[in-house]
Amino acid sequence: xxxxxxxxxxxxxxxxxxxxxxxxxxxxxxxxxxxxxxxxxxxxxxxxxxxxxxxxxxxxxxxxxxxxxxxxxxxxxxxxxxxxxxxxxxxxxxxxxxxxxxxxxxxxxxxxxxxxxxxxxxxxxxxxxxxxxxxxxxxxxxxxxxxxxxxxxxxxxxxxxxxxxxxxxxxxxxxxxxxxxxxxxxxxxxxxxxxxxxxxxxxxxxxxxxxxxxxxxxxxxxxxxxxxxxxxxxxxxxxxxxxxxxxxxxxxxxxxxxxxxxxxxxxxxxxxxxxxxxxxxxxxxxxxxxxxxxxxxxxxxxxxxxx
Numbered sequence: 001x002x003x004x005x006x007x008x009x010x011x012x013x014x015x016x017x018x019x020x021x022x023x024x025x026x027x028x029x030x031x032x033x034x035x036x037x038x039x040x041x042x043x044x045x046x047x048x049x050x051x052x053x054x055x056x057x058x059x060x061x062x063x064x065x066x067x068x069x070x071x072x073x074x075x076x077x078x079x080x081x082x083x084x085x086x087x088x089x090x091x092x093x094x095x096x097x098x099x100x101x102x103x104x105x106x107x108x109x110x111x112x113x114x115x116x117x118x119x120x121x122x123x124x125x126x127x128x129x130x131x132x133x134x135x136x137x138x139x140x141x142x143x144x145x146x147x148x149x150x151x152x153x154x155x156x157x158x159x160x161x162x163x164x165x166x167x168x169x170x171x172x173x174x175x176x177x178x179x180x181x182x183x184x185x186x187x188x189x190x191x192x193x194x195x196x197x198x199x200x201x202x203x204x205x206x207x208x209x210x211x212x213x214x215x216x217x218x219x220x221x222x223x224x225x226x227x228x229x230x231x232x233x234x235x236x237x238x239x240x241x242x243x244x245x246x247x248x249x250x251x252x253x254x255x256x257x258x259x260x261x262x263x264x265x266x267x268x269x270x271x272x273x274x275x276x277x278x279x280x281x282x283x284x285x286x287x288x289x290x291x292x293x294x295x296x297x298x299x300x301x302x303x304x305x306x307x
Contacts, residue, residue, distance in 0.1 A: 006030070007080035009100065010089035011038040011073060013045065014117065017145040018087055020046045023070035024059070024146075025174040030080045031073045039073030046071055049146050056301035081107040085167065087139060089117040097121070098129050105131050113163050115139035115153075119191065123156030123184050133158040139167055139178075140188055147301060149177040152188045193232075203256035205282075206264045212282040 008019045011033035022029045023046070033039050046068055053059035072079070080086065086104065090096055101114060114136045116126055127133035138154035151171050153164055164180050171178035181188060187195065201215050210218070226235065236244045268281060275281035276290075283289060 005083045005085075007032060007083040007086045008089055009033075009080075009086055009104075010091075010117075011035070011042055012089065014141065014143055014145070015087075015089040016042055016045045016071075017049060017143070018089060018117070018141055019071055020049050020067070021145050021174060021176070023067045024050075026070075028070045028072070030083065031071060032075070032077065032080050033073070034075060036075055039075060042071055042073045043068055049144075052298070053146060053301065056298050056304070058301055058304055077103055077107050083108065083112060085113045085115060085170070087115045087117060089141075092118060092121060094121060094125060097126055101126075101130055101136075111135070113137065113167060115167060117141055120187070122186070123154055123159065127156050127158060134160040135163065137164055137167065138184070138188075139171070140190070142190065147297065147304070149175065150190060151176050151178045152190060153178055153180045154184050154188055155181070156184065199259075199261060200256050202261035202264055206261045 006022055006027055007030040008015045009032045011031045015031060019029045019031050031039065031042050050059055050064050050067060054061050088097065088100065090100060104114065110132050112135065116138050117140060118138055119140055123136060123138050127136040130136055133156065136156055137159045140152040140154065142148040142150050153168055155164055168178045168180055204210055204215055205212055272278065273280040276285040279285050
């Protein structure tokens with residue numbers, strides 16, 4: 001990246017989180033948004049992120065002011081025109097992204113990289129109206145980016161391989177687990193694994209095998225811990241592939257397939273219960289439950305790698 005200047009497009013919680021991570025590792029970064037209220041809140045939102053890291057012993061309070069000074073908000077594309085990497089984190093509407101990319105291509109260098117943080121839109125759909133489609137790739141950060149280090153780098157059919165490698169090297173240098181996928185697929189890798197697990201969890205509850213609370217407790221006390229140390233394929237090797245093969249023969253036919261279990265979710269949503277934002281979903285989301293989740297996150301942050 002020739003100019004070594006960076007920008008995040010979209011100053012929502014995710015965008016500020018990504019920019020704050022860049023700033024922690026010494027990079028000055030612009031945050032662009034059309035909403036002046038959001039750009040005005042960048043310092044306070046980033047400050048809350050840093051305070052959480054300070055409380056967990058992962059960041060020094062003495063460095064807070066310096067990190068915050070590296071974040072610059074703007075509503076003008078002219079301020080980010082010299083950026084070599086632009087991470088797009090605006091709402092998941094294709095027409096909005098196309099409109100923004102068209103504006104960007106009028107002001108940025110032809111070699112500048114556009115990396116979309118989309119969690120679901122395919123890269124070829126994002127790039128279809130670009131004059132330079134080889135510049136576009138997906139860099140899918142996970143929420144919250146100061147806590148979950150994974151970034152899935154996903155190519156489109158026209159993406160230049162060198163751009164993938166440049167972005168991977170940059171992000172890996174900031175202690176992020178930046179992985180390059182061989183090709184695009186709906187859900188990439190992380191969400192495919194997440195929703196395969198969710199499908200079985202819903203099936204277990206709908207079938208009367210166990211309650212939501214028991215399913216979540218089993219997950220946190222077993223796989224939640226194991227997968228922090230080894231992935232599923234490493235675990236299979238450690239178990240012994242011959243043993244895995246034997247288990248799969250009788251277990252896989254019993255696991256959920258299709259989408260019948262989604263009727264459980266549909267019934268809850270039909271009552272107006274959409275989860276934490278509405279205050280009710282599988283659980284009642286009162287302050288006690290929210291505090292419990294926050295404390296679990298703080299506990300895990302205490303054992304995260306320090307930058």
